[in-house]
Amino acid sequence: MSRLLTIGLSKGYLMKEALKYFETVGIIAEPYNDRQLILWDTTHQVRFLILRPTDVPVYVQQGIVDLGVTGLDMIREEEPDVCVIKDLQFGACRLSVCGDVNRPLSELTHGVRVATKFTHCTQQYFETLGIKVDIIKLYGSVELAAITGLSDFVVDLVATGKTLEENGLKEQIVIFESTAQLVANPVFYSLHFEQIKRFIAK
Amino acid sequence: MIHGISEILPDQLSRRQDILSSIRNVFEADHFQAITTPTFEPIDALSKGWDQFLKTSSIQFISDEGTHMVLRPEMTSSIARLICSRKDQLKLPLHLYYMENVFRRKHQLRKQELFQIGCELIGKDDLDTDIALLQVLVKILRSVGVNDFKIELGHVEHIKQLSVADQAALRQGMMVHVSTLPPIGDASILPKGSYLSRLAAQWNARFPESKDILQYNLGKVASIAYYTGIMFDVLIEGVGAVVGRGGRYNDLLSAYGWNEPAVGFAIEFDQLALFLEKENV
Numbered sequence: 001m002s003r004l005l006t007i008g009l010s011k012g013y014l015m016k017e018a019l020k021y022f023e024t025v026g027i028i029a030e031p032y033n034d035r036q037l038i039l040w041d042t043t044h045q046v047r048f049l050i051l052r053p054t055d056v057p058v059y060v061q062q063g064i065v066d067l068g069v070t071g072l073d074m075i076r077e078e079e080p081d082v083c084v085i086k087d088l089q090f091g092a093c094r095l096s097v098c099g100d101v102n103r104p105l106s107e108l109t110h111g112v113r114v115a116t117k118f119t120h121c122t123q124q125y126f127e128t129l130g131i132k133v134d135i136i137k138l139y140g141s142v143e144l145a146a147i148t149g150l151s152d153f154v155v156d157l158v159a160t161g162k163t164l165e166e167n168g169l170k171e172q173i174v175i176f177e178s179t180a181q182l183v184a185n186p187v188f189y190s191l192h193f194e195q196i197k198r199f200i201a202k
Numbered sequence: 203m204i205h206g207i208s209e210i211l212p213d214q215l216s217r218r219q220d221i222l223s224s225i226r227n228v229f230e231a232d233h234f235q236a237i238t239t240p241t242f243e244p245i246d247a248l249s250k251g252w253d254q255f256l257k258t259s260s261i262q263f264i265s266d267e268g269t270h271m272v273l274r275p276e277m278t279s280s281i282a283r284l285i286c287s288r289k290d291q292l293k294l295p296l297h298l299y300y301m302e303n304v305f306r307r308k309h310q311l312r313k314q315e316l317f318q319i320g321c322e323l324i325g326k327d328d329l330d331t332d333i334a335l336l337q338v339l340v341k342i343l344r345s346v347g348v349n350d351f352k353i354e355l356g357h358v359e360h361i362k363q364l365s366v367a368d369q370a371a372l373r374q375g376m377m378v379h380v381s382t383l384p385p386i387g388d389a390s391i392l393p394k395g396s397y398l399s400r401l402a403a404q405w406n407a408r409f410p411e412s413k414d415i416l417q418y419n420l421g422k423v424a425s426i427a428y429y430t431g432i433m434f435d436v437l438i439e440g441v442g443a444v445v446g447r448g449g450r451y452n453d454l455l456s457a458y459g460w461n462e463p464a465v466g467f468a469i470e471f472d473q474l475a476l477f478l479e480k481e482n483v
Contacts, residue, residue: 003439063442081443083375186375187437187444190354190419193386200383 005046005195008060008068010053014180017090018069019048021182025202057082057183066188067199072178073157077118083189086182086200093159095121097173099146105172108153115145116155125155125175143167207315208472218475222301224345225319232338234299234321239280241303245272251279251457253427259306261314273305276426278466279454281322286458294325294462301471313472320448320468327452327463329397332432333405335465339436339446340415342469346478348438351445353415355434356422357398360384364421372423384421392418397431428454436469438477445473
Protein backbone atom coordinates (compact mmCIF):
# COMPACT_ATOMS: atom_id res chain seq x y z
CA MET A 1 0.00 0.00 0.00
CA SER A 2 2.14 2.86 -1.21
CA ARG A 3 -0.69 5.32 -1.66
CA LEU A 4 -0.54 8.29 0.72
CA LEU A 5 -3.44 8.26 3.16
CA THR A 6 -4.89 11.63 4.20
CA ILE A 7 -6.96 11.99 7.36
CA GLY A 8 -8.87 15.08 8.53
CA LEU A 9 -8.93 15.78 12.27
CA SER A 10 -10.96 18.31 14.23
CA LYS A 11 -8.87 20.91 15.98
CA GLY A 12 -9.42 20.96 19.72
CA TYR A 13 -10.23 18.42 22.36
CA LEU A 14 -11.18 15.64 19.90
CA MET A 15 -7.76 15.70 18.30
CA LYS A 16 -5.71 14.04 21.07
CA GLU A 17 -8.26 11.27 21.45
CA ALA A 18 -8.37 10.76 17.68
CA LEU A 19 -4.59 10.41 17.50
CA LYS A 20 -4.79 7.84 20.32
CA TYR A 21 -7.24 5.80 18.25
CA PHE A 22 -4.95 5.93 15.19
CA GLU A 23 -2.09 4.67 17.37
CA THR A 24 -4.13 1.51 18.02
CA VAL A 25 -4.17 0.85 14.25
CA GLY A 26 -0.44 1.50 14.02
CA ILE A 27 -0.47 5.10 12.76
CA ILE A 28 1.74 7.14 15.06
CA ALA A 29 1.93 10.92 14.64
CA GLU A 30 5.25 12.71 14.77
CA PRO A 31 5.64 15.33 17.52
CA TYR A 32 3.75 18.52 16.64
CA ASN A 33 2.99 21.98 17.97
CA ASP A 34 -0.39 23.71 18.23
CA ARG A 35 0.13 25.95 15.21
CA GLN A 36 0.75 23.12 12.76
CA LEU A 37 -1.97 22.60 10.15
CA ILE A 38 -0.44 19.42 8.73
CA LEU A 39 1.05 16.51 10.70
CA TRP A 40 2.75 13.39 9.42
CA ASP A 41 2.98 9.93 10.88
CA THR A 42 6.39 8.46 11.65
CA THR A 43 6.48 6.52 8.34
CA HIS A 44 5.36 9.51 6.23
CA GLN A 45 2.69 7.29 4.65
CA VAL A 46 -0.10 9.14 6.43
CA ARG A 47 -0.82 12.86 6.53
CA PHE A 48 -3.19 14.49 9.02
CA LEU A 49 -4.90 17.79 8.17
CA ILE A 50 -6.00 19.79 11.21
CA LEU A 51 -9.38 21.31 10.38
CA ARG A 52 -12.17 23.25 11.99
CA PRO A 53 -14.75 20.71 13.22
CA THR A 54 -17.43 22.07 10.84
CA ASP A 55 -15.06 21.67 7.88
CA VAL A 56 -14.24 17.98 8.35
CA PRO A 57 -17.40 16.68 6.60
CA VAL A 58 -16.73 19.03 3.65
CA TYR A 59 -13.16 17.78 3.18
CA VAL A 60 -14.28 14.14 3.40
CA GLN A 61 -17.20 14.53 1.01
CA GLN A 62 -14.97 16.22 -1.58
CA GLY A 63 -12.33 13.52 -1.22
CA ILE A 64 -9.59 16.00 -0.25
CA VAL A 65 -9.13 13.73 2.77
CA ASP A 66 -9.83 9.98 2.63
CA LEU A 67 -10.94 9.65 6.24
CA GLY A 68 -12.03 12.10 8.90
CA VAL A 69 -12.92 12.22 12.56
CA THR A 70 -15.98 14.30 13.32
CA GLY A 71 -18.85 14.35 15.81
CA LEU A 72 -22.19 12.73 15.10
CA ASP A 73 -23.62 16.21 15.73
CA MET A 74 -21.81 17.55 12.63
CA ILE A 75 -22.98 14.59 10.55
CA ARG A 76 -26.61 15.06 11.57
CA GLU A 77 -26.40 18.79 10.99
CA GLU A 78 -24.60 18.82 7.62
CA GLU A 79 -25.88 15.48 6.24
CA PRO A 80 -22.73 15.14 4.13
CA ASP A 81 -22.40 12.43 1.50
CA VAL A 82 -19.91 10.31 3.50
CA CYS A 83 -19.73 6.79 4.93
CA VAL A 84 -19.81 6.66 8.74
CA ILE A 85 -17.73 3.57 9.42
CA LYS A 86 -16.97 3.50 13.15
CA ASP A 87 -18.22 4.98 16.40
CA LEU A 88 -15.01 6.03 18.18
CA GLN A 89 -16.94 6.53 21.42
CA PHE A 90 -15.00 9.47 22.76
CA GLY A 91 -16.04 13.12 22.89
CA ALA A 92 -19.50 12.24 24.22
CA CYS A 93 -22.01 15.07 24.45
CA ARG A 94 -25.70 15.70 23.88
CA LEU A 95 -27.56 18.07 21.60
CA SER A 96 -30.19 19.42 23.96
CA VAL A 97 -32.93 21.99 24.35
CA CYS A 98 -31.89 24.26 27.23
CA GLY A 99 -33.58 27.18 28.96
CA ASP A 100 -33.72 29.37 32.02
CA VAL A 101 -33.92 27.25 35.22
CA ASN A 102 -37.12 29.09 36.18
CA ARG A 103 -38.77 28.64 32.80
CA PRO A 104 -41.19 25.68 32.66
CA LEU A 105 -41.03 23.40 29.65
CA SER A 106 -44.73 24.05 29.05
CA GLU A 107 -43.71 27.41 27.58
CA LEU A 108 -41.97 25.56 24.75
CA THR A 109 -44.79 25.99 22.25
CA HIS A 110 -45.66 27.61 18.91
CA GLY A 111 -43.87 30.86 18.21
CA VAL A 112 -41.02 30.54 20.72
CA ARG A 113 -37.63 31.74 19.60
CA VAL A 114 -34.84 29.17 19.68
CA ALA A 115 -31.20 30.19 19.22
CA THR A 116 -28.71 27.58 17.96
CA LYS A 117 -25.69 26.78 15.86
CA PHE A 118 -27.54 23.62 14.78
CA THR A 119 -30.37 25.07 12.71
CA HIS A 120 -31.01 21.93 10.64
CA CYS A 121 -31.23 19.54 13.61
CA THR A 122 -33.34 22.07 15.54
CA GLN A 123 -35.78 22.53 12.69
CA GLN A 124 -36.05 18.76 12.18
CA TYR A 125 -36.65 18.13 15.87
CA PHE A 126 -39.41 20.70 16.29
CA GLU A 127 -41.02 19.60 13.01
CA THR A 128 -41.37 16.07 14.36
CA LEU A 129 -42.98 17.53 17.48
CA GLY A 130 -45.29 19.62 15.30
CA ILE A 131 -44.21 22.83 17.00
CA LYS A 132 -43.53 25.86 14.85
CA VAL A 133 -40.59 27.77 16.31
CA ASP A 134 -38.54 30.74 15.12
CA ILE A 135 -34.93 29.65 14.77
CA ILE A 136 -32.14 32.18 15.27
CA LYS A 137 -28.78 31.13 13.80
CA LEU A 138 -25.80 31.95 16.02
CA TYR A 139 -22.12 31.05 15.71
CA GLY A 140 -20.99 30.91 19.36
CA SER A 141 -21.81 31.50 23.06
CA VAL A 142 -25.37 30.37 22.43
CA GLU A 143 -26.18 30.45 26.17
CA LEU A 144 -26.06 34.24 26.04
CA ALA A 145 -29.11 34.25 23.79
CA ALA A 146 -31.30 32.76 26.51
CA ILE A 147 -29.77 34.92 29.25
CA THR A 148 -30.19 38.19 27.36
CA GLY A 149 -33.64 37.42 25.99
CA LEU A 150 -32.54 37.17 22.35
CA SER A 151 -34.32 33.82 22.41
CA ASP A 152 -36.65 31.87 24.76
CA PHE A 153 -34.69 28.62 24.55
CA VAL A 154 -31.43 27.45 23.02
CA VAL A 155 -30.41 24.19 21.36
CA ASP A 156 -26.76 23.45 21.98
CA LEU A 157 -24.20 20.77 22.76
CA VAL A 158 -23.96 19.84 26.43
CA ALA A 159 -21.03 17.78 27.76
CA THR A 160 -20.96 18.26 31.54
CA GLY A 161 -23.67 20.90 31.92
CA LYS A 162 -21.30 23.12 33.87
CA THR A 163 -21.45 26.12 31.53
CA LEU A 164 -25.24 25.98 31.60
CA GLU A 165 -25.35 25.81 35.38
CA GLU A 166 -22.99 28.74 35.79
CA ASN A 167 -25.28 30.80 33.58
CA GLY A 168 -28.54 29.93 35.28
CA LEU A 169 -29.69 27.58 32.53
CA LYS A 170 -30.66 23.92 32.59
CA GLU A 171 -30.80 21.06 30.10
CA GLN A 172 -34.48 20.36 29.39
CA ILE A 173 -34.69 17.78 26.57
CA VAL A 174 -31.96 15.62 25.03
CA ILE A 175 -32.48 15.57 21.25
CA PHE A 176 -29.71 13.03 20.59
CA GLU A 177 -26.38 11.85 21.98
CA SER A 178 -23.23 12.43 20.00
CA THR A 179 -19.77 10.86 19.96
CA ALA A 180 -16.80 11.10 17.59
CA GLN A 181 -17.19 9.06 14.40
CA LEU A 182 -14.68 7.82 11.85
CA VAL A 183 -16.00 8.74 8.40
CA ALA A 184 -14.78 7.86 4.92
CA ASN A 185 -15.18 9.39 1.49
CA PRO A 186 -17.61 7.07 -0.41
CA VAL A 187 -15.27 6.56 -3.39
CA PHE A 188 -12.36 5.80 -1.06
CA TYR A 189 -14.65 3.40 0.85
CA SER A 190 -15.36 1.41 -2.31
CA LEU A 191 -11.85 1.48 -3.76
CA HIS A 192 -10.09 0.62 -0.49
CA PHE A 193 -12.59 -1.62 1.28
CA GLU A 194 -9.88 -3.93 2.66
CA GLN A 195 -8.22 -0.96 4.35
CA ILE A 196 -11.61 0.27 5.64
CA LYS A 197 -12.24 -3.12 7.26
CA ARG A 198 -8.93 -2.87 9.13
CA PHE A 199 -9.97 0.50 10.60
CA ILE A 200 -13.36 -0.89 11.62
CA ALA A 201 -11.86 -3.98 13.26
CA LYS A 202 -9.82 -2.00 15.82
CA MET B 203 -23.25 36.64 -7.87
CA ILE B 204 -25.18 33.44 -8.44
CA HIS B 205 -23.68 30.22 -7.16
CA GLY B 206 -23.93 26.73 -8.56
CA ILE B 207 -24.01 27.58 -12.27
CA SER B 208 -21.27 27.08 -14.83
CA GLU B 209 -19.34 29.79 -16.62
CA ILE B 210 -16.80 28.50 -19.12
CA LEU B 211 -14.45 30.70 -21.17
CA PRO B 212 -13.47 29.95 -24.79
CA ASP B 213 -10.14 28.16 -24.17
CA GLN B 214 -11.65 25.85 -21.61
CA LEU B 215 -14.71 25.35 -23.79
CA SER B 216 -12.65 24.32 -26.77
CA ARG B 217 -10.83 21.69 -24.67
CA ARG B 218 -14.17 20.45 -23.44
CA GLN B 219 -15.54 20.30 -27.00
CA ASP B 220 -12.66 17.98 -27.92
CA ILE B 221 -13.64 15.63 -25.09
CA LEU B 222 -17.27 15.77 -26.18
CA SER B 223 -16.49 14.92 -29.78
CA SER B 224 -14.47 11.86 -28.70
CA ILE B 225 -17.44 10.69 -26.68
CA ARG B 226 -19.88 11.44 -29.49
CA ASN B 227 -17.76 9.31 -31.83
CA VAL B 228 -18.04 6.31 -29.49
CA PHE B 229 -21.82 6.63 -29.29
CA GLU B 230 -22.24 7.07 -33.04
CA ALA B 231 -19.95 4.12 -33.82
CA ASP B 232 -22.19 1.97 -31.64
CA HIS B 233 -25.31 3.23 -33.47
CA PHE B 234 -26.69 5.41 -30.69
CA GLN B 235 -28.83 8.33 -31.83
CA ALA B 236 -28.77 11.74 -30.16
CA ILE B 237 -31.88 12.88 -28.36
CA THR B 238 -32.88 16.10 -26.63
CA THR B 239 -35.87 16.97 -24.47
CA PRO B 240 -37.57 20.17 -23.26
CA THR B 241 -35.53 21.94 -20.54
CA PHE B 242 -38.70 22.47 -18.52
CA GLU B 243 -42.20 21.05 -18.69
CA PRO B 244 -45.31 20.53 -16.55
CA ILE B 245 -44.37 18.62 -13.41
CA ASP B 246 -47.51 16.43 -13.54
CA ALA B 247 -46.34 14.78 -16.76
CA LEU B 248 -42.62 14.59 -15.98
CA SER B 249 -42.69 13.42 -12.36
CA LYS B 250 -44.80 10.27 -12.84
CA GLY B 251 -41.83 7.96 -12.30
CA TRP B 252 -40.03 10.06 -9.71
CA ASP B 253 -39.09 9.17 -6.16
CA GLN B 254 -38.87 11.61 -3.26
CA PHE B 255 -35.26 12.50 -4.07
CA LEU B 256 -36.10 13.84 -7.54
CA LYS B 257 -39.22 15.62 -6.27
CA THR B 258 -37.41 17.45 -3.51
CA SER B 259 -34.23 18.22 -5.44
CA SER B 260 -35.83 19.64 -8.58
CA ILE B 261 -36.34 23.36 -9.31
CA GLN B 262 -40.03 24.14 -9.75
CA PHE B 263 -41.97 27.25 -10.71
CA ILE B 264 -45.39 28.44 -11.86
CA SER B 265 -45.70 29.39 -15.55
CA ASP B 266 -47.47 32.55 -16.77
CA GLU B 267 -50.53 30.39 -17.40
CA GLY B 268 -50.50 29.12 -13.82
CA THR B 269 -49.13 25.66 -14.65
CA HIS B 270 -46.79 24.00 -12.15
CA MET B 271 -43.53 23.54 -14.08
CA VAL B 272 -40.19 21.88 -13.37
CA LEU B 273 -36.67 22.11 -14.80
CA ARG B 274 -35.52 18.58 -15.70
CA PRO B 275 -33.38 17.32 -12.77
CA GLU B 276 -32.03 14.41 -14.88
CA MET B 277 -32.44 13.10 -18.41
CA THR B 278 -33.68 9.53 -17.94
CA SER B 279 -37.22 10.36 -16.84
CA SER B 280 -37.34 13.26 -19.28
CA ILE B 281 -36.47 10.94 -22.18
CA ALA B 282 -38.92 8.33 -20.85
CA ARG B 283 -41.71 10.92 -20.80
CA LEU B 284 -40.90 12.08 -24.33
CA ILE B 285 -40.57 8.72 -26.07
CA CYS B 286 -43.60 7.23 -24.32
CA SER B 287 -45.76 10.08 -25.59
CA ARG B 288 -44.48 9.37 -29.14
CA LYS B 289 -44.27 5.59 -29.04
CA ASP B 290 -46.29 5.14 -32.25
CA GLN B 291 -43.52 6.89 -34.19
CA LEU B 292 -40.64 4.92 -32.70
CA LYS B 293 -39.17 1.48 -33.38
CA LEU B 294 -37.65 -0.65 -30.63
CA PRO B 295 -34.99 -1.25 -29.53
CA LEU B 296 -33.89 2.37 -29.14
CA HIS B 297 -30.27 3.37 -28.62
CA LEU B 298 -30.29 6.98 -27.44
CA TYR B 299 -27.58 9.31 -26.16
CA TYR B 300 -27.61 12.86 -24.83
CA MET B 301 -25.32 15.69 -23.74
CA GLU B 302 -27.47 18.10 -21.80
CA ASN B 303 -27.72 20.38 -18.78
CA VAL B 304 -29.90 19.29 -15.87
CA PHE B 305 -30.89 21.37 -12.87
CA ARG B 306 -31.03 20.67 -9.16
CA ARG B 307 -31.98 22.71 -6.14
CA LYS B 308 -29.28 24.41 -4.14
CA HIS B 309 -27.35 22.01 -1.98
CA GLN B 310 -24.08 22.37 -0.15
CA LEU B 311 -21.19 21.41 -2.44
CA ARG B 312 -23.43 20.50 -5.33
CA LYS B 313 -23.91 22.56 -8.41
CA GLN B 314 -27.37 23.67 -9.45
CA GLU B 315 -26.61 23.27 -13.14
CA LEU B 316 -24.98 20.01 -14.12
CA PHE B 317 -23.84 18.88 -17.54
CA GLN B 318 -24.56 15.20 -18.07
CA ILE B 319 -23.63 12.85 -20.85
CA GLY B 320 -25.47 9.58 -21.00
CA CYS B 321 -27.35 6.99 -22.91
CA GLU B 322 -30.44 4.81 -22.67
CA LEU B 323 -30.94 1.41 -24.26
CA ILE B 324 -34.68 0.81 -24.45
CA GLY B 325 -36.66 -2.31 -25.30
CA LYS B 326 -34.23 -5.08 -24.33
CA ASP B 327 -33.76 -6.93 -21.07
CA ASP B 328 -30.93 -9.45 -21.14
CA LEU B 329 -27.38 -10.03 -20.03
CA ASP B 330 -25.93 -9.19 -23.45
CA THR B 331 -27.58 -5.78 -23.40
CA ASP B 332 -26.28 -4.95 -19.92
CA ILE B 333 -22.78 -6.03 -20.94
CA ALA B 334 -22.97 -4.05 -24.19
CA LEU B 335 -23.91 -0.94 -22.20
CA LEU B 336 -21.01 -1.40 -19.77
CA GLN B 337 -18.71 -1.86 -22.74
CA VAL B 338 -19.87 1.48 -24.19
CA LEU B 339 -19.06 3.13 -20.85
CA VAL B 340 -15.59 1.58 -20.80
CA LYS B 341 -14.95 2.71 -24.38
CA ILE B 342 -16.02 6.26 -23.57
CA LEU B 343 -13.78 6.56 -20.54
CA ARG B 344 -10.82 5.19 -22.48
CA SER B 345 -11.54 7.42 -25.49
CA VAL B 346 -11.05 10.53 -23.34
CA GLY B 347 -7.90 9.19 -21.67
CA VAL B 348 -9.21 7.82 -18.37
CA ASN B 349 -7.39 4.53 -17.92
CA ASP B 350 -7.31 3.89 -14.20
CA PHE B 351 -10.93 3.48 -13.13
CA LYS B 352 -13.35 0.95 -11.71
CA ILE B 353 -16.98 0.28 -12.46
CA GLU B 354 -18.58 -0.86 -9.22
CA LEU B 355 -21.65 -3.01 -9.76
CA GLY B 356 -24.48 -3.96 -7.47
CA HIS B 357 -27.87 -5.53 -8.06
CA VAL B 358 -31.22 -4.94 -6.37
CA GLU B 359 -31.61 -8.69 -5.74
CA HIS B 360 -28.86 -8.44 -3.11
CA ILE B 361 -30.33 -5.34 -1.49
CA LYS B 362 -33.76 -6.96 -1.22
CA GLN B 363 -32.30 -9.70 0.95
CA LEU B 364 -31.23 -7.19 3.59
CA SER B 365 -33.43 -6.00 6.46
CA VAL B 366 -35.28 -2.72 6.02
CA ALA B 367 -33.09 -1.18 8.75
CA ASP B 368 -29.89 -2.27 6.97
CA GLN B 369 -31.15 -0.91 3.65
CA ALA B 370 -31.91 2.45 5.27
CA ALA B 371 -28.51 2.57 6.99
CA LEU B 372 -26.69 1.82 3.69
CA ARG B 373 -28.69 4.51 1.94
CA GLN B 374 -27.70 7.06 4.60
CA GLY B 375 -24.06 5.96 4.59
CA MET B 376 -24.44 4.93 8.26
CA MET B 377 -22.26 1.83 7.87
CA VAL B 378 -21.93 1.70 11.70
CA HIS B 379 -25.61 0.72 11.89
CA VAL B 380 -25.46 -2.05 9.27
CA SER B 381 -25.59 -5.45 11.03
CA THR B 382 -22.99 -7.08 8.73
CA LEU B 383 -21.22 -4.95 6.14
CA PRO B 384 -21.91 -6.40 2.66
CA PRO B 385 -18.65 -7.33 0.89
CA ILE B 386 -16.98 -5.36 -1.90
CA GLY B 387 -14.46 -7.02 -4.19
CA ASP B 388 -13.90 -9.07 -7.33
CA ALA B 389 -16.20 -11.77 -8.74
CA SER B 390 -15.20 -14.19 -5.98
CA ILE B 391 -17.61 -12.46 -3.54
CA LEU B 392 -20.65 -13.11 -5.76
CA PRO B 393 -23.19 -15.77 -4.71
CA LYS B 394 -23.40 -18.68 -7.18
CA GLY B 395 -26.31 -18.38 -9.60
CA SER B 396 -26.74 -14.65 -9.01
CA TYR B 397 -27.22 -12.36 -11.98
CA LEU B 398 -23.92 -10.60 -11.27
CA SER B 399 -22.00 -13.88 -11.17
CA ARG B 400 -23.32 -14.72 -14.64
CA LEU B 401 -22.46 -11.22 -15.81
CA ALA B 402 -18.95 -11.52 -14.35
CA ALA B 403 -18.36 -14.90 -16.02
CA GLN B 404 -19.39 -13.60 -19.41
CA TRP B 405 -17.50 -10.33 -19.06
CA ASN B 406 -14.29 -12.08 -18.05
CA ALA B 407 -14.60 -14.55 -20.91
CA ARG B 408 -15.25 -11.88 -23.52
CA PHE B 409 -12.96 -9.13 -22.23
CA PRO B 410 -10.19 -10.81 -20.22
CA GLU B 411 -8.02 -7.70 -20.56
CA SER B 412 -10.78 -5.61 -18.89
CA LYS B 413 -11.40 -8.05 -16.06
CA ASP B 414 -10.05 -5.78 -13.35
CA ILE B 415 -12.27 -2.86 -14.37
CA LEU B 416 -15.35 -4.39 -12.76
CA GLN B 417 -15.72 -4.69 -9.02
CA TYR B 418 -18.80 -5.80 -7.12
CA ASN B 419 -20.56 -4.41 -4.05
CA LEU B 420 -23.33 -6.55 -2.54
CA GLY B 421 -24.46 -3.55 -0.48
CA LYS B 422 -24.71 -1.07 -3.33
CA VAL B 423 -27.73 1.21 -3.04
CA ALA B 424 -28.64 3.97 -5.48
CA SER B 425 -29.71 7.49 -4.58
CA ILE B 426 -32.46 7.27 -7.21
CA ALA B 427 -35.07 4.58 -6.46
CA TYR B 428 -36.16 3.42 -9.93
CA TYR B 429 -33.48 0.80 -10.55
CA THR B 430 -34.75 -2.79 -10.90
CA GLY B 431 -31.60 -4.74 -11.82
CA ILE B 432 -27.93 -3.87 -12.05
CA MET B 433 -26.74 -0.54 -10.63
CA PHE B 434 -23.25 0.84 -11.11
CA ASP B 435 -20.93 3.77 -10.38
CA VAL B 436 -17.74 4.91 -12.09
CA LEU B 437 -14.95 5.34 -9.53
CA ILE B 438 -11.63 7.05 -10.21
CA GLU B 439 -8.81 7.02 -7.67
CA GLY B 440 -8.36 10.50 -6.23
CA VAL B 441 -11.71 11.86 -7.44
CA GLY B 442 -13.89 12.25 -4.37
CA ALA B 443 -17.23 12.06 -6.16
CA VAL B 444 -18.73 9.42 -8.43
CA VAL B 445 -17.96 10.34 -12.06
CA GLY B 446 -20.84 8.41 -13.57
CA ARG B 447 -23.70 6.16 -12.56
CA GLY B 448 -26.34 4.00 -14.13
CA GLY B 449 -28.42 0.89 -14.00
CA ARG B 450 -31.43 -1.04 -15.24
CA TYR B 451 -34.89 0.44 -14.73
CA ASN B 452 -37.50 -1.91 -16.18
CA ASP B 453 -40.52 -0.30 -14.48
CA LEU B 454 -39.85 3.36 -15.16
CA LEU B 455 -41.26 3.59 -18.68
CA SER B 456 -44.56 1.99 -17.67
CA ALA B 457 -45.14 5.00 -15.37
CA TYR B 458 -45.25 7.03 -18.60
CA GLY B 459 -47.44 4.56 -20.47
CA TRP B 460 -45.08 2.22 -22.31
CA ASN B 461 -44.24 -1.06 -20.65
CA GLU B 462 -40.69 -1.54 -21.92
CA PRO B 463 -37.44 -2.42 -20.13
CA ALA B 464 -34.47 -0.08 -20.23
CA VAL B 465 -30.92 0.37 -19.04
CA GLY B 466 -28.69 3.44 -19.10
CA PHE B 467 -25.99 5.55 -17.52
CA ALA B 468 -25.08 9.20 -17.02
CA ILE B 469 -21.61 10.69 -16.73
CA GLU B 470 -21.16 13.80 -14.57
CA PHE B 471 -19.20 15.81 -17.11
CA ASP B 472 -18.03 18.45 -14.64
CA GLN B 473 -16.36 15.79 -12.50
CA LEU B 474 -14.84 14.12 -15.55
CA ALA B 475 -13.56 17.40 -17.04
CA LEU B 476 -12.10 18.48 -13.69
CA PHE B 477 -10.23 15.19 -13.47
CA LEU B 478 -8.96 15.42 -17.06
CA GLU B 479 -7.85 19.03 -16.61
CA LYS B 480 -5.95 18.03 -13.48
CA GLU B 481 -4.34 15.05 -15.24
CA ASN B 482 -3.66 17.24 -18.27
CA VAL B 483 -4.24 14.42 -20.73
